[in-house]
Amino acid sequence: MKTYKQGFALLLSSALLLSMSAAVSAEEEEIEYVPLQAEVLNPIGAASVWDVNSHSVLFKLRNGLVGKVTVGSTQYEIGNKTGSFPAAVILEGTTALIPEDDNFIKNVNLENASGNVLDIARQSKAKMFKVKADMETEPAEQSGDAADDPSVWVHPNHPEKSLIIGANKKASPGGIEAYNLNGQRVGSYGVGKMNNVDVRYNFKLNGQKVDIAASTNRTTNQINIFAIHPSTGVLTEVTGNNLASHMEEVYGFSLYQSQRSGKMYGLITGKDGEFEQWELFDNGSGKVDGKLVRELKLGSVTEGIVADDEYGKFYVAEENVAIWKFNAEPDGGLLPEARIDTVDGIRLTADVEGLAIYYAEDGKGYLIASSQGSNRYALYDREDGEYVTTFMVGDGNTIDGTSETDGIDVISYGLGNRYPNGFFITQDDTNTEPDGSVANQNYKVVAWEKIAKGSDDKLEMKGVDPRKMKKR
Known part of the structure; x- marks a missing residue:
């Protein structure tokens, strides 16, 4: 010692x-x-x-x-x-x-030693199955550690025209990149070294409800906000003047849209375990500003974070320690409500990186975690935190599997004929071409029904419209 x-x-x-x-x-x-x-x-x-x-x-x-x-x-x-x-x-x-x-x-x-109410469940032995990707995006335009975290924007009228919005940690040419559902890059926005990105709907701006994408910017150490055009999907920056973080270096990020107050929040994590919660609001000039409403610090490095808008909770991955569950309301206290699982090399192997929520009907669904050290993805029941299963994305005939994943996302809403039950998307650290050569990093997409049917315990497949969340 x-x-x-x-x-x-x-x-x-x-x-x-x-x-x-x-x-x-x-x-x-x-x-x-x-x-x-x-x-x-x-x-x-x-x-x-x-x-x-x-x-x-x-x-x-x-x-x-x-x-x-x-x-x-x-x-x-x-x-x-x-x-x-x-x-x-x-x-x-x-x-x-x-x-x-x-x-x-x-x-x-x-x-x-006198009891255990902190651990939300007694997690069982790990199970595992493999799936293959259905699609991959174009590689990042920069070599090295570029692509990081994806999010999905659902088109309001034509779900098949939905977009994958990815964060790029290389500042030029694009810090935020948009891809269509065929994996083609359709937009690039050079605003800095972006780390994590998230999407929400029905944010009140200029007297209208708009969809927004938001991300942590490691160049300016702040949150950047973008309005998404409802028909074209084009992103327009609407960042105000008061979104600069107090931590030394911003890292992970999630949006949280409260079903209790109707307010929108940005949740930031830092490399030294910092956490900040920012209330986001229309500043009256067509831009989004924010105010810091809660901050704390975990014991070690954290990045992955995701909010469950319906239950009013958020989950944060302390990379080498555990996944923690917190109350997402700004007055919800500083200590976690529970520990979902520990990083002990059984179900989770360091680093634990991306986190995502699969929203199923009637409050059901899953918390999904990227176990970077084992190239796997662990699922936990969204209601009680019980471990469900683990899967890997393995090599296919033309699309390679994933390794050392950073960010992930999942959408449960149907996105046209190709993805009637939505899909899971994951960053691939080492993107290998069919001839064995290594390309720049990209994102891999797996149709959700492959995951749902591949598990020994069949998973939920009835998703929800992300624009119609309910208080649970």
Whole structure:
């Protein structure tokens, strides 16, 4: 265990000196410090976040008890109990360090072992099947790590004219790229190094309801917003002046459209585990501005994030640790409600990257996670978090399989005769041509019915119109 030491003088009060009737000089002690999250909480399966406003680590033990440790204080809380460290908690960089204290560790471990309500389900042994892609997009125009995260825009009148909108991490020529359902590039928008992209519908702008695409821009460290033309699918930037993130470098992104308040939010993750929630609104000048309404910090790198608009939840992938479930409303608290699964090499292998929601009828459906380290995709029941199955996208005759996937998306709505049940789309890190040569990265598409029928437990196939979400 790595320790951190701090010397300090232990001064005895004059009252104690009198009572002892002797002069006692100050003596030096060494206090050993340990990282609270990395070496105390993470190994026992607790959830923890950094509260930016109170400069505290908040944690939730497996039995549901919530605790708090504050930088600069000697006091700690575990449920309704309090205790004291031998010295104040300190901050080294972005890491909270606690004085090594047997009583604190003992109490945490005892409470943590007394129950388990944090883990939403007892996940079963992994299952796996393979599918083959039905279509692939044109390769990115740049070599290297370019294509990252896709999203799907559904055309309001002609679903077969829907678009795949992808984020490109190379700044030129296109940071946002649009593809038709044949995989052909039909639009390129050079606005910076875009990381993750998402789409929502019926956003109120200029007195009208418009469809929007939004993305994190690593060049400007902000959110970029685009209005989507309802017939042509052409993107027009409508980014206002107040969407610059407070974190050092933006990373993952999801939109959240609340079925409770009707408001639209942008959810951002950062490379150091940061999270910001921005309320998005019409600024009265035909542009979209935002205000920061919630922020916190997980213990390590996070990227993948997705919101379930109907249930009012969002899921975030702490890449080497777990998938966490949070309340998506801005007043929904800072700690996760539950852990969906851990990154233990069984169902999920680091890094856990993209996340997506398959919306089925009557509130059913799935959370899908990209297990990058095993080139697989894990499905969890959207209602109770139970693990369902895992699939891979394998090599076909003309389209190769996927590997080391970053972003994913899924659409449950029918997109014409070719995709009557929607499809799953995934980024491919190593795009191999039929002759064995390696092309630039691209996206692979799998018709949903292949996945639904390929599983031992047949999956849901009745999707919903993304413009007609319901509060669950």
